[in-house]
Amino acid sequence: AQTVTQSQPEMSVQEAETVTLSCTYDTSESDYYLFWYKQPPSRQMILVIRQEAYKQQNATENRFSVNFQKAAKSFSLKISDSQLGDAAMYFCAYRKYSGGGADGLTFGKGTHLIIQP
Amino acid sequence: DSGVTQTPKHLITATGQRVTLRCSPRSGDLSVYWYQQSLDQGLQFLIQYYNGEERAKGNILERFSAQQFPDLHSELNLSSLELGDSALYFCASSYSAILDTEAFFGQGTRLTVV
Numbered sequence: 001a002q003t004v005t006q007s008q009p010e011m012s013v014q015e016a017e018t019v020t021l022s023c024t025y026d027t028s029e030s031d032y033y034l035f036w037y038k039q040p041p042s043r044q045m046i047l048v049i050r051q052e053a054y055k056q057q058n059a060t061e062n063r064f065s066v067n068f069q070k071a072a073k074s075f076s077l078k079i080s081d082s083q084l085g086d087a088a089m090y091f092c093a094y095r096k097y098s099g100g101g102a103d104g105l106t107f108g109k110g111t112h113l114i115i116q117p
Numbered sequence: 118d119s120g121v122t123q124t125p126k127h128l129i130t131a132t133g134q135r136v137t138l139r140c141s142p143r144s145g146d147l148s149v150y151w152y153q154q155s156l157d158q159g160l161q162f163l164i165q166y167y168n169g170e171e172r173a174k175g176n177i178l179e180r181f182s183a184q185q186f187p188d189l190h191s192e193l194n195l196s197s198l199e200l201g202d203s204a205l206y207f208c209a210s211s212y213s214a215i216l217d218t219e220a221f222f223g224q225g226t227r228l229t230v231v
Contacts, residue, residue: 043205043225046222047220103173104175105152
């Protein structure tokens with residue numbers, strides 16, 4: 001079974017600085033998707049960024065980018081120019097490619113990101 | 118606002134009881150996913166329905182069941198409740214059955230079993 005590990009329970013960064021959240025995963029699949037979700041105090045789960053394993057290019061969404069290392073099974077999230085609104089729990093998630101089937105997301109335990117003003 | 122509506126937002130009930138959680142997916146979305154978030158287990162996938170049919174099962178207990186109705190709303194039924202069932206239950210929806218579009222999450226139902 002696939003597993004997702006986030007080794008940093010909590011991270012703190014100064015406003016406007018850059019922070020990197022780590023995620024590793026274990027799978028025997030070759031095709032899969034990886035995601036970062038944000039959960040602010042409102043509890044809403046918000047998709048931040050996604051990466052298809054077959055794509056070599058790292059995904060980027062504005063201030064958010066990933067470093068996807070397929071061989072190392074690593075998927076880190078970099079947040080540039082951190083803002084107070086970025087404070088939240090961040091979850092790394094995995095889903096295998098189902099080829100027409102279906103599957104749910106496997107989540108890591110989360111990293112609590114604190115933004116210091 | 119994700120467009121996914123979950124009711125109720127909060128629910129307090131006693132052990133041994135049965136409750137029903139409701140989810141209305143985004144307009145046009147055919148697939149509904151249920152997740153449980155607890156302090157012990159983290160976020161876990163429970164079950165998925167697509168256009169009324171069960172498509173995938175995760176770590177769903179036998180005491181739990183779900184269904185998706187013709188209008189595409191879904192209900193998660195939890196019975197013989199135990200203290201350990203206290204958790205935040207999320208519903209997510211997507212257009213596709215294989216989640217090749219991003220899944221939109223509702224705000225969750227906070228279940229407290231006392």
